[in-house]
Amino acid sequence: MPTIKINDVEMNVNPGALVLDVCRKAGIDIPHYCYHPALTPVATCRMCLVEIKGQPKLATSCTTTVPPAPKDNPEAVVMEVFTNTPAVADARAGVMEFLLMNHPLDCPICDQAGECKLQDYSYSYGSGDSRMAEVKRRYRYEDLGAKIVIDKNRCIHCTRCVRFTREISGGGELTVAQRGSRLEVTTFTGKSMDQNPFAGNVVDLCPVGALTSRDFRFRKRVWFLKSTPSISRHSALGSPIWIDHEGNTAYRFRPRPLEDRNDTHFISDEERYAYAHYNRPDRPAQPLLRGAGATLDAIREALQAAGPAAVIGQGTFGCDTAQRLGELAAAADLRYGSGDKVIPVVLPLLQKSADGILNRRGFSERGFRFGALEELLAKVERGEVKAVVLLHDAAFTSAKESELLGRILKAAAFSLALEVEASDLGRAATAWLPITSYVEESDFIVNHDGELRRYQKALQPPKGVRTVPAWVKELAAVPAAV
Structure with a gap:
């Protein structure tokens, strides 16, 4: 196994492993938006930049892999990675400034508030100031059907949802259109998400409030909810889920991913919306x-x-x-x-x-x-x-x-x-x-x-x-x- 250094700490890892995954397993948080362990890495958000010794530019850790150890010197350090240098910090702050230029300041009414990566990373890596003095960009409304609500003004174009519909569910309902400042995630003409039996997963995948569940929308603030580990009764697979509940009422079921099990990141809509069946406190209780x-x-x-x-x-x-x-x-x-x-x-x-x-x-x-x-x-x-x-x-x-x-x-x-x-x-x-x-x-x-x-x-x-x-x-x- 090749040896690499992360912030001057040596580690033995498998060749071909993504630097981001290696850092995460070492307990080092690498901020990211577009990366997801079950999807193909595309390095579009540029938030996961790290410094690698010997390389002239910062590298995206979600697409950079660990090379194999040289045969003539298997003990050699094949890569030195730095995640906390001034150059890395400056790059992350720059990315956050770009992402927030056109993002609406509607956190108080956004369903993602409380579990939003844009909020978390803005606090941890961003700046309290904005140089954006122009009018923010606005998109037209688009109807994705009865399951999913899209707000394109919040979208940061990480393309997780697009890759999910292509690589996992296979329907390809979502795509990326236009270029530059007019880039948008949209659907092919006449398509909605209603026919996709796994459509609800795009809500979990979205790191911001661009895709929200019509079923859960405006029902409960997430910081009031308690999450209990459970499983889905839908099939013999017993998919791991979170039950989010408050006041003896279940408000939603969510996937509960297991370590190194990409198939546990997603559940069907039938499993997701089954929570309502168990909110029956008035059922018969007399023998x-x-x-x-x-x-x-x-x-x-x-x-x-x-x-x-x-x-x-x-x-x-x-x-x-x-x-x-x-x-x-x-x-x-x-x-x-x-x-x-x-x-x-x-x-x-x-x-x-x-x-x-x-x-x-x-x-x-x-x-x-x-x-x-x-x-x-x-x-x-x-x-x-x-x-x-x-x-x-x-x-x-x-x-x-x-x-x-x-x-x-x-x-x-x-x-x-x-x-x-x-x-x-x-x-x-x-x-x-x-x-x-x-x-x-x-x-x-x-x-x-x-x-x-x-x-x-x-x-x-x-x-x-x-x-x-x-x-x-x-x-x-x-x-x-x-």
Whole structure:
């Protein structure tokens, strides 16, 4: 491995690595706008300039690579980089002055305020003065559709959004037009972002307030939000996300990139806008027995009196939930898995699996058998199984599987459904218990690739609603002797 020096500190790095990436891993912040680890580097913003010994001019660290070590002297220092010289500081200040010449002073009303790189870098590297005395440039309004709002006056032409639509989503909706002071990011005639199922990612990519989400726009200032690490339930990939919430309300889901995992920088719009589904504090929280409110003691007595029980666990819940749910089964072979949602693969680069069941692998590792519900139905009809406990979410079950589950519940002497919100299956069961949604609990899953992904509690559940492990602990309790 070649040896380089960064601010007189030696490091061994891989040949071909970008200087910007090397500095970042060394804990040295290199300001940048156009660079993004998942996109092709283009060096358009010139903010990442560094000084390299032996080179007459400053170099863009996002396109400068580390050369290999010479064969005759593998221990030699192949490059000396300086990130804090007066020349570098002067160049960054100059770039900031150019970027701010035409940028509107509308931070108080800009949705990006509080998480804007232009604000951060202006404070850290810019100047408090401006020599711009002329009238600022103005662009015409352009409609990008129902998802994205564009304000070209704020755009700094980093082209991240353009490269995303070309290199990642593939639609090529955005392009760069005109030249010089009239340069603008625009769309081809008649195109919008509405047909792009990953369009929301351009909001995350934009380092300023030029591209904002119509869904989140003007709803909440970001400094009021708390960000909780979680995952997306959309597919078996379990994409890492941030849940941004305040006042027990989720306001948005954002990608939560993992180190050296470029595929985790982006999520689909279906995942992004799913947050609204979990803002349901008024949902039913009363246990039911034969359609009427009941105590947990009554439900537990009915379950234990019914006879041998089987459990059906839908693979969209966590591993701890699966483990505890399995304890209610009368035998190890009476654990069955459900859930058959399929996700159409429209972007193979980011969608490795069409499986729409988040934790199928985690449930399988805990003894839940998928595709065996017909076997359970036969056992129930023969009287070998008297009670059935169903963990269910209607959004991840097809009409065909729902019909089969309904037949199982109808044939059982006693059935208990655990759901976040009551579905037709839940209402058909003998008893029903309200459970927390995944944003109201902490657990983990094993995704399609065998990776363990944890998620943390972001919201408080309604009073009376419990986690599955909490309900199971009560249901499995031995009645006290009288």
